Amino acid sequence: MRHPLVRVVQALVFGLLLAGVAQAAPVSIVAAESTYGVIAQAIGGDKVAVDSIIRNPNVDPHSFEATPAVARKVARAQIVLLNGLGYDDWMDKMLAASPAPNRQVIHAAQLDPMLILPDKNPHVFYDPQVALLVAQRLAAVLQRIAPADAALFARNLQAFKADLARLTQAQAALRKAYPGLRVTATEPVVGYLLRQLGWTSLGEKFQFDVMNDTEPSPAEVARYEDNLRQHKVTLLFYNRQVNDPLTNRLRALAQASGVPVVGVDEFVPPDTGYVQWQLQTVRAIQQALGKSR
Numbered sequence: 001m002r003h004p005l006v007r008v009v010q011a012l013v014f015g016l017l018l019a020g021v022a023q024a025a026p027v028s029i030v031a032a033e034s035t036y037g038v039i040a041q042a043i044g045g046d047k048v049a050v051d052s053i054i055r056n057p058n059v060d061p062h063s064f065e066a067t068p069a070v071a072r073k074v075a076r077a078q079i080v081l082l083n084g085l086g087y088d089d090w091m092d093k094m095l096a097a098s099p100a101p102n103r104q105v106i107h108a109a110q111l112d113p114m115l116i117l118p119d120k121n122p123h124v125f126y127d128p129q130v131a132l133l134v135a136q137r138l139a140a141v142l143q144r145i146a147p148a149d150a151a152l153f154a155r156n157l158q159a160f161k162a163d164l165a166r167l168t169q170a171q172a173a174l175r176k177a178y179p180g181l182r183v184t185a186t187e188p189v190v191g192y193l194l195r196q197l198g199w200t201s202l203g204e205k206f207q208f209d210v211m212n213d214t215e216p217s218p219a220e221v222a223r224y225e226d227n228l229r230q231h232k233v234t235l236l237f238y239n240r241q242v243n244d245p246l247t248n249r250l251r252a253l254a255q256a257s258g259v260p261v262v263g264v265d266e267f268v269p270p271d272t273g274y275v276q277w278q279l280q281t282v283r284a285i286q287q288a289l290g291k292s293r
């Protein structure tokens with residue numbers, strides 16, 4: 001017969017184990033940008049603690065510099081989400097600086113190389129298919145790390161998919177209503193959205209120069225201005241997170257020339273979900289085109 005004390009200890013240990021399961025700490029996730037952070041929150045619900053490093057709308061992600069505080073967060077994270085394609089190289093550097101064999105890293109731009117535009121446009125998060133791939137991969141990783149909550153993650157993924165379907169329908173309707181438009185942008189932020197819409201983007205070289213902080217040549221600028229003045233483009237997309245004299249001037253020129261302007265973001269604004277954010281952009285385009293007719 002076992003000593004009663006053994007049974008007491010066993011009961012205690014069992015109780016502690018149960019409490020541990022019931023109150024499992026949330027899975028810690030660090031997202032390089034809020035766009036991936038809100039997707040992680042949608043899939044993980046209250047079983048994850050998400051920290052989005054770039055989420056302040058006044059920050060230009062292309063020139064972001066990480067701090068030691070960010071490095072500490074990355075070192076502790078169980079899952080790290082980043083864009084890739086040079087968009088957030090600082091995160092790759094942090095990951096390399098704090099090796100952790102159990103940390104799961106999801107590079108959005110690497111999930112399906114076939115989805116990457118030939119010009120290697122890094123703003124892949126404007127493609128709903130990429131958002132879906134990130135959500136699917138994340139759900140699979142979470143199910144491995146926290147198997148007790150596997151059903152919840154599966155349900156959240158289904159809900160995210162249903163939400164995403166509303167977005168692809170809205171994009172398809174826009175594509176049908178305005179087939180084959182020629183547009184331009186101050187930066188190639190919405191390149192993947194334009195592919196969804198089947199629209200052509202003029203002045204790509206100019207856009208990549210602005211993105212890379214390279215001075216566009218006078219000939220490029222002249223051609224770009226011509227596109228606006230002579231209405232060779234139906235719309236101008238401008239990156240409202242970047243405020244510089246050249247793009248501000250082009251925006252003013254578009255307005256003076258009667259070319260509607262649509263402001264777009266580099267990442268999800270505060271208190272907004274991914275699909276909600278993308279639908280806002282679709283609506284802003286519809287509104288701008290409505291005015292131009």
Ligand SMILES: [Zn+2]
Nearest residue numbers: 062189211266
């Ligand atoms: Zn950008």
